Amino acid sequence: MGCRDVHAAxxxxxxxxxxxxxxxxxxxxxxxxxxxxxxxxxRNEKNLTVYTGLWVKCARYDGSSDCLMYDTTxxxxxxxxxxxxxxxxxxxxxxxxxxALLLCLIGMCNTAxxxxxxxxxxxxxxxxxxxxxxxxxxxxxxAGIVSLSPSIWVFFYxxxxxxxxxxxxxxxxxxxxxxxxxxxxxMTSLLLFIWYCACKSLPSPFWQPLYSHPPSMHTYxxxxxxxxxxxxxxxxxxxxxxxx
Numbered sequence: 001m002g003c004r005d006v007h008a009a010x011x012x013x014x015x016x017x018x019x020x021x022x023x024x025x026x027x028x029x030x031x032x033x034x035x036x037x038x039x040x041x042x043r044n045e046k047n048l049t050v051y052t053g054l055w056v057k058c059a060r061y062d063g064s065s066d067c068l069m070y071d072t073t074x075x076x077x078x079x080x081x082x083x084x085x086x087x088x089x090x091x092x093x094x095x096x097x098x099x100a101l102l103l104c105l106i107g108m109c110n111t112a113x114x115x116x117x118x119x120x121x122x123x124x125x126x127x128x129x130x131x132x133x134x135x136x137x138x139x140x141x142x143a144g145i146v147s148l149s150p151s152i153w154v155f156f157y158x159x160x161x162x163x164x165x166x167x168x169x170x171x172x173x174x175x176x177x178x179x180x181x182x183x184x185x186x187m188t189s190l191l192l193f194i195w196y197c198a199c200k201s202l203p204s205p206f207w208q209p210l211y212s213h214p215p216s217m218h219t220y221x222x223x224x225x226x227x228x229x230x231x232x233x234x235x236x237x238x239x240x241x242x243x244x
Contacts, residue, residue, distance in 0.1 A: 103133075141186065
């Protein structure tokens with residue numbers, strides 16, 4: 001594996017991370033987290049479906065694409081605990097994932113535009129491509145946990161609402177979009193971990209997450225021989241013999 005070049009695994013992980021963050025954005029903004037279907041037995045009226053999102057609420061008649069009622073202040077009066085948790089969890093997950101994308105991009109640029117000889121200033125800053133990708137993988141994993149856990153909770157909370165009131169609540173496709181995006185974050189993290197584990201066994205100092213000492217000290221310095229270390233001081237030990 002050519003770990004000193006921008007490898008396909010890092011590029012694929014970066015693209016997968018961008019797609020996952022875009023999916024989280026879509027899941028956060030979509031008003032399709034929960035549906036409340038109100039059925040009427042009057043033939044002169046149409047059934048009504050209320051679409052509930054994290055920030056807005058929309059009510060539509062069956063067969064219509066226009067919102068009969070569009071509540072833009074729903075975000076401040078959410079009375080469903082799972083949606084309230086998602087209001088904080090999804091933006092936090094997006095921020096963490098964007099920080100991971102930035103670190104991944106810095107690692108790729110550091111690999112592509114680094115000099116052939118290790119830079120002592122780079123060693124002092126404790127920044128290299130492997131360190132960036134390793135931390136980025138950990139952040140992607142954390143972002144996936146933050147977004148996946150409350151999204152799965154929607155299924156159980158929906159069952160709780162149907163038991164508490166009436167079986168009129170169903171979850172919508174925004175739940176699947178968010179869960180798929182969280183899975184993409186885990187895949188991105190896995191790709192970065194595989195890349196790091198495959199490259200860390202190399203002797204090059206470029207693939208250590210943090211420098212314990214400047215790389216020029218052990219890569220480009222000539223080792224001393226055993227004779228050169230012992231020849232500086234000569235020690236004579238007298239021998240005493242006893243004649244009987």
